[in-house]
Amino acid sequence: MSLPFSVAVPTVEIVGSDDRFPVRRIFCVGRNYAEHAREMGGSPEREPPFFFSKPADALVEANADIAMPPRTANLHHEIELVVALGSGGRDIAQDRAIETIFGYAVGNDLTRRDLQADAKAAGRPWDMAKGFDASAVISPIRRADEIGHPAKARIWLTVNGEARQEGDIADMIWPVADIVAELSTYVELKAGDLIYSGTPAGVGRIVAGDLVEGGVEGVGTIANRFI
Numbered sequence: 001m002s003l004p005f006s007v008a009v010p011t012v013e014i015v016g017s018d019d020r021f022p023v024r025r026i027f028c029v030g031r032n033y034a035e036h037a038r039e040m041g042g043s044p045e046r047e048p049p050f051f052f053s054k055p056a057d058a059l060v061e062a063n064a065d066i067a068m069p070p071r072t073a074n075l076h077h078e079i080e081l082v083v084a085l086g087s088g089g090r091d092i093a094q095d096r097a098i099e100t101i102f103g104y105a106v107g108n109d110l111t112r113r114d115l116q117a118d119a120k121a122a123g124r125p126w127d128m129a130k131g132f133d134a135s136a137v138i139s140p141i142r143r144a145d146e147i148g149h150p151a152k153a154r155i156w157l158t159v160n161g162e163a164r165q166e167g168d169i170a171d172m173i174w175p176v177a178d179i180v181a182e183l184s185t186y187v188e189l190k191a192g193d194l195i196y197s198g199t200p201a202g203v204g205r206i207v208a209g210d211l212v213e214g215g216v217e218g219v220g221t222i223a224n225r226f227i
């Protein structure tokens with residue numbers, strides 16, 4: 001007897017392939033660029049980056065129109081390099097970490113900043129601030145065996161053509177290999193995991209009608225209209 005419904009595994013386009021990348025989990029790094037840590041009221045010298053997560057079905061494509069989410073008056077953009085894992089493990093050594101990486105994409109870690117501020121003030125979880133529907137914009141994935149492992153590349157975001165975020169992935173506090181190694185001490189990583197690696201300074205508000213574009217040089221771009 002079959003169930004009267006089915007549930008699909010979320011997938012992401014892979015550049016140059018008919019195969020799609022099946023997504024198991026989405027992890028995110030908080031405060032991985034010093035200037036962004038400061039703009040959020042933190043001290044990058046005293047507090048290391050940290051992790052949170054989003055549900056896999058929060059993914060939304062790079063060129064999709066996105067409905068303004070409910071329960072917020074302060075939706076924020078966060079442009080990020082996304083790491084896609086092709087294998088995993090526990091306690092992965094830093095110098096073996098890039099072997100687990102299948103490829104890279106560009107993401108926008110959409111955030112209900114007002115709900116996040118409330119959660120911080122109350123000592124409550126961030127899930128409803130970070131893990132809502134269509135909160136994880138992602139570009140098609142570029143394979144690492146085609147583009148290598150970018151360590152220095154411009155990362156940028158504009159709203160209606162106006163510069164908002166501008167940085168370089170070389171300025172991450174934890175580079176990608178450190179993120180994979182550190183995260184694997186908390187949870188076992190596996191193929192299908194995505195890691196949003198943190199955002200540079202300049203996060204800000206999105207309102208209905210905005211066109212939000214961004215990218216990481218050599219990896220990809222996103223362009224979403226908010227409706």
Ligand code: MN
Pocket residue numbers: 028029030078080109196198199
């Ligand atoms: Mn983020």
